[in-house]
Amino acid sequence: MTGKIMKGIAGFYYVYVSGYGLFECKAKGVFRKKGIKPLVGDLVEIAVIDEQEMTGNIEDILPRKNELIRPAVSNIDMALIIFAMAKPDPNLNLLDRFLIMMEFQNLPVTICLNKADLADEEACEYFRRIYEPAGYRIIFCSAKEQSGINELKELISHKTVAVAGPSGVGKSSLVNLLQSKEVMETGSISEKLKRGKHTTRHSQILPVSDETFIVDTPGFSSLDVPGMEKEDLWRYYPEFVPYEPECRFQGCSHINEPKCGIKTAVEEGNIPLERYDNYKLLFEELRQIRKY
Ligand code: GDP
CATH class of the missing domain: 1.10.40.50 (Probable gtpase engc; domain 3)
Structure with a gap:
């Protein structure tokens, strides 16, 4: 079966298989010999050991489309940068840092401006004037009023999306709205993904609907990354x-x-x-x- 690695912790990889749920897998020694390590985001072939227990072995890693530095994940299709129109007021210097990091890593970016319920048309126009010349699509939305959510769902459908933005802008509220209940209930994914959540700083991917995944991106306080000149x-x-x-x-x-x-x-x-x-x-x- 083919699945996608959602999380790696203490030698185990949690592999999401569409229609089945999450399998707890070990990577066989053959990878160590080849010098490749499975990465969160990898598409992998697994051999099921126990269907009831949902355990398996990773047998092969499919070729990677890309590999990001921050977060350390593979096969990302796009970045969604989330800021708020107000509370907290948007810091454009910080927004540009996020954009630069995504451009540097060659990812298509969409800017999502949440809390649109707290802003007027003039404030929206301000953002369009600054960011549309660069070609960035801007989605205005409100988790509170549930506006713009369908546009976001359409945008991320069937993609693995790196989500970035400062805290307090409504990232968790939006991700909750984007998540389909069916997916989170298959094979008690949410329970398994929560396990050990606070013991690791490693990246973790969240399935939001079939074939659609989200990964949290840590903040970039500095542009000090290898290769950025x-x-x-x-x-x-x-x-x-x-x-x-x-x-x-x-x-x-x-x-x-x-x-x-x-x-x-x-x-x-x-x-x-x-x-x-x-x-x-x-x-x-x-x-x-x-x-x-
Ligand atoms: P996160 O830190 O980015 O994950 O932000 P949260 O999702 O925890 O939201 C931070 C606060 O903003 C919470 O009090 C939310 O209720 C509030 N919030 C989220 N989305 C909206 C929105 O669209 N409009 C307004 N007015 N408040 C929002």
């Missing part, structure tokens, strides 16, 4: 990319150089100033990190 930062701003060939100087940092295509685009209103200002702050931050 200040010289490449502009590449993670999709709306900057078309203007970069217009820069006069090779290796332009888009900060102090004259005849910079990106600065011109900001002046002409083609790149939102809010995004460019954050770019400058994050560039400086990366410079400080790499100094030492």
Whole structure:
């Protein structure tokens, strides 16, 4: 049978098999010899040991589509970044950090703005002006009024989604609304996944409906991840990319150089100033990190 690893803990892997539920599996020694370790998110072939007890062995790992650093999971299809329109007020510098981390890891991103019940049309327009030039889709929703939930369900259907966002914005409330009861009841998945929850900091995937999965992404307090260089930062701003060939100087940092295509685009209103200002702050931050 083929399943997906939801969680790994103390040498056991919890593998979700659609229609059956969660199997507690061990990985056979052959992986150790090959030097590969099963990862949360992996699609695996399992051999059932005991159908009643729902135990098995992982026999094979299917080729990975991708492998993320944060969280350490494989086969992620997209990222959903959740912020609130108010309570807490959105911090755009933090939102840009999340976006950069997702662009850096090559994931398509959608921005979800929850607590839309606390905001007016003007506030929505503000976000559209800043984030639509980059091509980001924005979904406004409210867990409280249950608006926008179908749009979210449609977006994530049949995907494995990395969910990120600060605390208090309504992530748990939204995930609860997205979860289908049928899936959580098969083979008492919720009970098994809860086991040992507080003893591990490892990633864990949650099945929300058949073939749809969610994984929590820890916060990024720093952009200090291997491979993130200040010289490449502009590449993670999709709306900057078309203007970069217009820069006069090779290796332009888009900060102090004259005849910079990106600065011109900001002046002409083609790149939102809010995004460019954050770019400058994050560039400086990366410079400080790499100094030492
Ligand atoms: P998390 O920390 O991101 O998981 O946030 P929670 O789901 O725990 O929600 C934080 C608080 O915001 C709770 O008091 C929720 O009741 C409240 N909340 C969640 N969604 C909404 C919403 O759409 N509108 C309003 N007004 N409050 C919400």
